[in-house]
Amino acid sequence: MRIFGPNELKADVQDKGLCVGCGACVNLCPYFKNHQGKTVMLFPCTLEKGRCHAYCPKTEVDYTELSQARWKRPYDASPLGTHDGVVMARAGEGRVEGRVQAGGTVSALTAFALREGMIEEAVLTNREGLVPVPQMVGDETGIYGCATSKYTAAPTLSEVNRAAREGIRNVGVVATPCQATALALMRENPLDREDFVDPVSLVIGLFCTWALDTRKLIPFLESRVDVSRIQWMDIPPPPAEVFVLDLGNEEIQIPLDEIRALVPRGCLLCPDMTSEWADVSVGVLEGEPEWNTLIVRTEKGRALVDKAVEAGSIVVKEMPAANLEHLRTAALNKKKRAVARAREENLLNNTDEGERAAFRMDPSVVEELTGS
């Protein structure tokens, strides 16, 4: 990994509008802060190398190196990343409280991991109004308080950094792909710090095509509805093409094309739809609004899912082949779009002096993703 300091981070990510506000650089030092979804650098810092830069999922991410470190195998263009199985899943009957998204698998798995002592705390994303805020919870009530999708880029990882600093360990994180990437970078202790301790013991990844910029979403919605009435938001799987707002007594649908203008530029450079660096990944399932797609990736993830099924916390069944194919196509398309865009913006595999890349992949992988 090529690791630089806060000045390069600011120049390459913040100033270029590529920051998605994941929070990986926040709470490591007094300089980076997140306010209403936007990460800012308060003062200049002169460090030549910093964790802020090393953890950032939007600059100098070397997928080949990261894959070797995490999976002991090279990064290839396989659409769903390294995994050990894909199934349909939903929370077991009567196992979730209140409203959840799709099958409620994420909440159910998180609650189960907490109950079983696989994790002691869970770092989740709640919202205050329409502003996403990270929250660490230690009980099931807290988990369900954070349930449902936020759709806005959230500084969730700032809470992981805070936990690490305060000596909290054995933390589970529910992470979007960018956040799961940052967590994977973080867990490699890229600066070889002697005092490094990995506070994270489980990552439940979320599927994500893109997120929305909180600062843009709020005025966008304010101009259309009384935002205090919004109880729930949803983007149903294709071919729906709408953003749904549940206002309690009425439902409003906004065409996705209008919403796409609110996507941070950084999302367009993301090659990961299914949180490839997580222990398990969860997303919606086409045609089955009451179910989720569940990808198991690691031994820990496998153990969690098996135990949760055994305990009845979640229910799984085989994934229909057509659904799996659609998922693979969608995930591959995201990779192709990201690589094409990174190349177009001169942010891919740069080696020239003074030029830095958003990410790096083996040229053969790039060729595979950009070839016809």
Next chain:
Amino acid sequence: MSHLLTDEPGSRILLMGNEAIARGALEAGVNVAAGYPGTPSSEIIETLSKVARDRGLYVEWSANEKVAMEVAAAASFAGLRSLCVMKQNGVNVGSDFLLHLGLTGTRGGMVLVPCDDPGALSSINEGESRQFARLLELPLLEPGDFQELKDMIVWAFQLSEEIRNLVFVRSVTRLSHASGNVVLGPLPGETRKARFKHRGFILDEMEGVVASMPMEYRHRRQQEKLKQAVERFESSPFNTYTGPEHPELVVITSSACHLYSREAIHLLGVEDRVGLLKLGTTFPLPPVFMEKHLGLTDRFLVVEEVIPFLEENVKILAQELAPRIGPKTIMGKRDGRLPTVGELNPDLVVEALASLVEVPYESAPEAYVKRGQELMFFGAPNRELTFCPGCPHRASFWSIHNALELDGRDGFVCGDIGCYTLAVLPTGFSTLKTLHAMGSGTGVASGFGKLGRFGMDQPVVSVCGDSTFFHAAMPALINAIHHGSDITMVVLDNSGTAMTGFQPHPGLDVDALGHKAPAISIEDVCRSLGAQVRVCDPFDLETTQATLLELLDRAGVKVLILRQICGLSPEKKRHKKYEVAVNPEVCLGEACGCNRLCTRIFRCPGLIWDKRAGKARVDEVLGTGCGVFASICAKGAIEKVENREVTG
């Protein structure tokens, strides 16, 4: 009893320039004095306020200079003698009133003392008040030493009553703030009785209406009065010539430059070749006196600060006199021999003069100058202007800066004159982006806050001090509210006119004489005008920042009052609210990810970087115990413990 009341005519005492001015006013029997604080003028009103009770004076710190002029003028209209004092900028503030006053004239003697600051030693400009004398057609005197500072004030009061108009007496920093021996005159025994007579014929200058109408008549009268002043100037004891009967060159000078010129002539040893024409009555110049001295030789060097005011007036007169005295070569600033910015000093005058009299002179050996420059560049530590330890402004700007950065819409701060002006520099985290006159921050912000329709989406913040709020920020605030501008005005309320020495202002419950006075509440004023008002303690960084972020998000005019008394105030000095210390066990020094935020960015002089230990350390002598450090260190290494004996 104050030494200023020494009633021993003929005795010689050491007085600061501003005290000499105050003594002059006392010897002239001044009744009323008003002013607005500003370096280098402040000690005049302060000195007079201390003897006010003994001498039966009324002295006030007015809300601003224009009001000070009006207050002093009222005393004059009622037949009293009045003095009005301010720094150079103040004359601009009051000039609107002066334009009318020149036409209406005065009754009791009225003297205006502007103290200019060439080189802007304590200012952010070096504007000249002398130009106003020409612009407003009023007589101008310029004392050249400490004795004259006193004597000219007495003389100016007499002149004012002779011509029934205002007289300017201009001082400068190097006179006001230096000290010298002054021979005292007598203090008058009687005081006057005030009565405003207004029932006389409209054109009766002593008993009629005080108004500038009919304009042409009044204007003509004003010019006649000025001519009358010139006649008195012809025999003024303050215009002197020293030097040979047939000089090769004459230096024409005034004010503090008179001292530099004398020194320059002496240093070059050309007393027998060069004459010195020292002028005390510089506008209008007395033509008969000038003709006599312009006739002494053909070459003249005019030495003055800052811009060529005297030089131009001499040139006009020389041109008019040319048919009788012949053409003259008048050198100075317009030909570049002397600089037109900054202060002069003996070296600069010597340099200009040496080439004219062809005397080689080296103010300092070249090698010495070179070595000095080297040492300055490589050897001297970089010392920037900084807020004092424990200054509430540092904490305020920390929060303003951070709130604007977090807000992330490229917001900025418009400011004006006060200690907080320093926020253009790193000590205020370079937060101030526009800087103009008193109250201008809010006025400029009011304008910026209306540019939304042109696509401007940056948050606009203004700052002003508590004294400035009353001085000139209120009309700007009213303008912003009336026009629906979107601004956040931050009043940095440190409870006094702190920069100039804690003079009271209308927001405090005491006046210049030390009497109890009704305090005007800034928050009540703002609320009643319709602003959304919040008050915070700037030392509470978290609340201040959160409040600012909340206000930045709202439309309309918001006022945040950040109230914390100045660290140098008599109430606060020597009282440490907290004992503050760095816990060396917790401070990781260079190993911390903070990159020395406390001493590299926050940079309060009360906290030092201990190079040997590689950690931060509180300077117990400089630290004021405000406790803010504890909120700066993210690691929690700076600990504070409340000092019970002080607060309890």
